[in-house]
Amino acid sequence: MSNPRPSIPPGPPAVAIPVDQSSSLWERISTWVSENKAVVYTIAGVAVVFTGAGVVYYLNTPAEPQTPRLSKKERRKRKEAERKAAESQNNVAAQPESKEKAKEQPKPAAVEAEDELPTITEESVANLTTDQRNEYADRLKRAGNKAYGDKAYNKAIDLYSQAILCKKDPIYYSNRAACYSALSEWQKVVDDTTTALSIDRVYLKAINRRAKAYEELKMYRDALVGYTLACIIDNFQNQSAANAVEKLLKVVATEEAQKRMADRKQTLPSHTFVNNYFVSFRAKPRPAGLEDSDELPAGSGKEQLRLGLQALEKKTSTGYEEARQAFDKAIELGDLGEFEGLAYNMRGTFRCLLGAHEEAMADLTKSIELDPSMTQSHIKLASMRLEQGDADKAFEDFTTALAANDKDPDIYYHRAQLHFIKGEFAEAAKDYQMSMDLDRDFIFSHIQLGVTQYKMGSMASSLATFRRTVKNFPKCPDVYNYYGELLLDMGQVNEAIEKFETAVELESKNNPGSMNVLPLVNKSLAIFQMKQDSAEAEKLCQKALEIDPECDIAVATMAQLLLQRGNIAEALTYFRRAADLARTEFEMINALSYSEATACQLKIQEEYPELVSKVRSANLV
Ligand SMILES: *[C@@H]1O[C@H](CO)[C@@H](O)[C@H](O)[C@H]1NC(C)=O
Ligand SMILES: *[C@@H]1O[C@H](CO)[C@@H](O)[C@H](O)[C@H]1NC(C)=O
Ligand SMILES: *[C@@H]1O[C@H](CO)[C@@H](O)[C@H](O)[C@H]1NC(C)=O
Numbered sequence: 057m058s059n060p061r062p063s064i065p066p067g068p069p070a071v072a073i074p075v076d077q078s079s080s081l082w083e084r085i086s087t088w089v090s091e092n093k094a095v096v097y098t099i100a101g102v103a104v105v106f107t108g109a110g111v112v113y114y115l116n117t118p119a120e121p122q123t124p125r126l127s128k129k130e131r132r133k134r135k136e137a138e139r140k141a142a143e144s145q146n147n148v149a150a151q152p153e154s155k156e157k158a159k160e161q162p163k164p165a166a167v168e169a170e171d172e173l174p175t176i177t178e179e180s181v182a183n184l185t186t187d188q189r190n191e192y193a194d195r196l197k198r199a200g201n202k203a204y205g206d207k208a209y210n211k212a213i214d215l216y217s218q219a220i221l222c223k224k225d226p227i228y229y230s231n232r233a234a235c236y237s238a239l240s241e242w243q244k245v246v247d248d249t250t251t252a253l254s255i256d257r258v259y260l261k262a263i264n265r266r267a268k269a270y271e272e273l274k275m276y277r278d279a280l281v282g283y284t285l286a287c288i289i290d291n292f293q294n295q296s297a298a299n300a301v302e303k304l305l306k307v308v309a310t311e312e313a314q315k316r317m318a319d320r321k322q323t324l325p326s327h328t329f330v331n332n333y334f335v336s337f338r339a340k341p342r343p344a345g346l347e348d349s350d351e352l353p354a355g356s357g358k359e360q361l362r363l364g365l366q367a368l369e370k371k372t373s374t375g376y377e378e379a380r381q382a383f384d385k386a387i388e389l390g391d392l393g394e395f396e397g398l399a400y401n402m403r404g405t406f407r408c409l410l411g412a413h414e415e416a417m418a419d420l421t422k423s424i425e426l427d428p429s430m431t432q433s434h435i436k437l438a439s440m441r442l443e444q445g446d447a448d449k450a451f452e453d454f455t456t457a458l459a460a461n462d463k464d465p466d467i468y469y470h471r472a473q474l475h476f477i478k479g480e481f482a483e484a485a486k487d488y489q490m491s492m493d494l495d496r497d498f499i500f501s502h503i504q505l506g507v508t509q510y511k512m513g514s515m516a517s518s519l520a521t522f523r524r525t526v527k528n529f530p531k532c533p534d535v536y537n538y539y540g541e542l543l544l545d546m547g548q549v550n551e552a553i554e555k556f557e558t559a560v561e562l563e564s565k566n567n568p569g570s571m572n573v574l575p576l577v578n579k580s581l582a583i584f585q586m587k588q589d590s591a592e593a594e595k596l597c598q599k600a601l602e603i604d605p606e607c608d609i610a611v612a613t614m615a616q617l618l619l620q621r622g623n624i625a626e627a628l629t630y631f632r633r634a635a636d637l638a639r640t641e642f643e644m645i646n647a648l649s650y651s652e653a654t655a656c657q658l659k660i661q662e663e664y665p666e667l668v669s670k671v672r673s674a675n676l677v
Pocket of ligand 3: 537541574575577
């Protein structure tokens with residue numbers, strides 16, 4: 057129905073796998089979010105949608121019935137409007153953002169002559185009647201506004217202070233804060249606006265002003281809460297406050313991500329991730345000399361190398377960790393003979409999976425020097441170049457690899473992935489075809505060809521490719537998973553769910569205990585899309601997480617589903633977890649943007665329960 061959307065990711069990891077899977081995770085989720093308007097989360101009738109670019113707030117056109125709450129909101133609005141009117145009459149300080157304009161305005165005609173103004177002190181005020189206090193307060197405020205307009209900030213501060221002695225009006229505090237703001241005395245701005253807000257909790261100007269001061273004081277999280285609160289209160293009318301939210305979210309998330317990346321413990325990603333990485337290469341038998349039956353000296357590098365390759369075959373997370381350690385040890389022990397290139401390739405691969413890219417590239421480069429036939433090392437190098445954003449360099453790697461062996465189907469497959477990512481679908485299709493011609497048994501070339509045809513708009517040939525692939529590989533879960541995704545994209549949700557179910561069944565049969573959980577997650581999303589049934593969708597995600605607790609996609613999906621249900625606190629735990637699982641800084645910044653935004657909303661919800669006026673559950677637009 058809809059045109060092919062950009063959310064079909066270029067299939068099983070490949071050149072791109074680490075890259076592409078990681079960068080597309082959030083993209084995929086956010087595309088899904090914005091398309092389905094499903095994973096929005098509402099607070100005070102405002103839907104918050106996260107996108108790859110940051111947080112986007114949508115006004116959730118509230119089809120509001122007449123409720124007592126509405127009238128409360130109305131009252132608040134009216135109150136705000138009245139105050140605005142009062143302020144704009146004569147209150148220059150209330151609009152420090154338009155100082156220039158204010159200056160151009162004719163000065164108020166009847167400004168008090170200074171000597172007529174009473175000097176108010178703590179003692180003298182005690183003797184005044186209420187009426188007198190009110191009168192003096194008003195006169196002092198107006199004089200203060202004039203001084204502010206003349207940029208005589210210290211004088212204005214003195215006048216507002218006297219006005220405050222007469223009357224504890226939040227406007228006076230907020231105006232005095234504007235003076236401190238002009239003088240860059242940020243802590244005093246915070247103090248005064250905080251007092252103003254203790255009197256009037258939803259005083260928009262004070263909220264904005266305090267947020268700005270927090271920002272200047274580098275108290276970014278407080279600033280973020282302030283600007284977000286301002287956005288919610290004025291229904292996102294103020295673009296500069298919304299921009300401030302986006303900017304601060306990025307600042308906070310980036311700062312936090314850099315801190316975490318620096319002292320992050322490097323661990324392997326989930327078994328689902330690692331599985332996907334390895335299946336993007338054709339399975340190669342262990343080389344002669346490293347088979348189970350070969351006699352190898354105990355405690356030798358070669359023995360460790362074999363141990364690593366054996367552990368790899370288990371396809372479990374403990375297996376992968378064993379393999380990683382064994383490859384490290386193999387190189388430490390040395391004396392690897394003809395297998396040295398392979399050992400460096402394997403250690404480099406695991407370093408890449410750990411996110412230690414420089415070390416990984418050094419290993420892979422060395423492995424090619426030692427053994428120029430290590431085409432996989434070229435491919436893996438290309439994948440890391442791509443992750444660094446250097447597609448040209450990646451193409452060079454493929455060219456070099458093909459010079460070494462132009463009959464290696466892996467090279468064509470991965471180059472196709474690169475073309476795909478760059479949107480060069482015709483070239484991609486050609487390379488997938490080449491890879492298939494050289495080896496018809498590698499299923500991902502078939503699957504990806506189908507996906508590419510779909511992207512090129514050839515619906516019929518794409519479906520034909522998938523049907524043929526299902527027929528030729530009836531026991532392979534991946535084909536059902538991708539087929540399902542295609543059907544989902546075409547709006548055939550029921551058929552899609554069927555395919556995902558088949559994929560789940562085959563996965564659990566083929567890899568009991570360490571199955572690829574993505575089909576489960578896919579099914580969860582499809583169920584949610586079809587039935588808007590968050591509970592059932594969550595159950596499926598939960599199941600995925602029991603099997604692979606580290607699966608970042610499952611974690612992030614779960615967070616979104618919880619948000620959708622209005623379970624903000626729990627969503628936050630999952631977003632935090634997603635940040636913990638992030639492998640790259642880019643991924644981590646994304647995850648942290650979500651978690652920071654969620655934490656901020658949670659805080660507002662706790663502090664301003666009266667703003668949460670809308671149903672927080674299934675508020676689907
Ligand atoms: C306030 O009034 C009291 C008595 O009415 C008087 O003694 C005192 O001087 C006055 N204080 C000021 C500051 O005017
Ligand atoms: C809009 O937001 C900015 C930034 O917070 C603030 O300085 C400004 O006063 C706001 N404008 C209005 C009309 O509230
Ligand atoms: C379904 O799973 C595949 C990986 O097997 C993934 O690439 C794809 O994006 C998933 N589909 C959705 C809708 O998340």
